[in-house]
Amino acid sequence: MSDASELTLEGEPTAAAEIAGERITVLRAFAADLAERGEELGLIGPVELPRLWTRHLLNSAVLAPLIQSGARVADIGTGGGMPGLVLAIVRPDAQFLLIEPMERRCAWLNEQIDRLELENVEVRRGRAEEFHDAFEVDQVTARAVTALRKLVPITAPLLRDGGEMLFLKGAAIDAEIEAAAKTLRKYRASDVTVEELGVGQLAETTRVFRAKIRSHD
Numbered sequence: 001m002s003d004a005s006e007l008t009l010e011g012e013p014t015a016a017a018e019i020a021g022e023r024i025t026v027l028r029a030f031a032a033d034l035a036e037r038g039e040e041l042g043l044i045g046p047v048e049l050p051r052l053w054t055r056h057l058l059n060s061a062v063l064a065p066l067i068q069s070g071a072r073v074a075d076i077g078t079g080g081g082m083p084g085l086v087l088a089i090v091r092p093d094a095q096f097l098l099i100e101p102m103e104r105r106c107a108w109l110n111e112q113i114d115r116l117e118l119e120n121v122e123v124r125r126g127r128a129e130e131f132h133d134a135f136e137v138d139q140v141t142a143r144a145v146t147a148l149r150k151l152v153p154i155t156a157p158l159l160r161d162g163g164e165m166l167f168l169k170g171a172a173i174d175a176e177i178e179a180a181a182k183t184l185r186k187y188r189a190s191d192v193t194v195e196e197l198g199v200g201q202l203a204e205t206t207r208v209f210r211a212k213i214r215s216h217d
């Protein structure tokens with residue numbers, strides 16, 4: 001077993017500046033604090049430092065081109081900041097709501113928002129289900145929260161009619177879609193696609209599940 005104290009932070013991949021553009025300095029400031037305090041605060045696992053950029057920061061940032069300009073976006077279960085806080089950093093032209101039930105994670109997110117002087121993002125403490133009547137956002141994002149079959153019912157009611165789901169998913173996404181077929185029909189999902197992001201940019205590409213929710217009445 002490796003000694004986590006010996007693990008060093010992954011060097012910044014060259015694609016980072018390409019993906020984050022002029023926001024790279026803010027993303028670097030977030031990366032530095034997450035690397036320094038993330039494990040102690042229980043935000044990242046003890047072996048994540050050597051892949052912090054690839055597996056976490058850039059894995060989130062590659063979603064940025066799919067965020068509509070001026071959109072109101074809710075990120076569910078933001079945890080240490082992925083993908084919602086990273087997206088708020090690289091897309092200052094959209095408005096983000098980070099919905100997270102754990103108090104300590106919300107405190108961390110609020111601290112980063114103040115420290116990085118982000119004006120386009122707010123944290124709401126609670127489970128997504130608690131906000132079903134509170135918002136009608138244009139897009140909803142999530143990573144590593146729950147299986148699609150459960151994620152659709154907790155996020156669809158946060159979307160406006162015609163709003164879009166963007167979920168970062170692993171290699172088993174096709175099986176997840178199959179298991180969620182009935183649920184996707186119930187919530188009248190349309191334009192369902194899976195796209196591979198980061199091709200030609202990242203050593204590890206990632207998959208995004210995309211769907212529009214025509215009506216959730």
Ligand SMILES: C[S@@+](CC[C@H](N)C(=O)[O-])C[C@H]1O[C@@H](n2cnc3c(N)ncnc32)[C@H](O)[C@@H]1O
Nearest residue numbers: 076077078079082100101102127128143144145
């Ligand atoms: C495995 S962590 C993933 C954190 C982050 N999205 C990431 O990819 O690093 C799952 C997060 O989802 C949150 N969560 C679980 N159920 C939720 C719900 N119903 N609504 C909102 N957040 C939820 C947990 O508190 C936790 O922070």
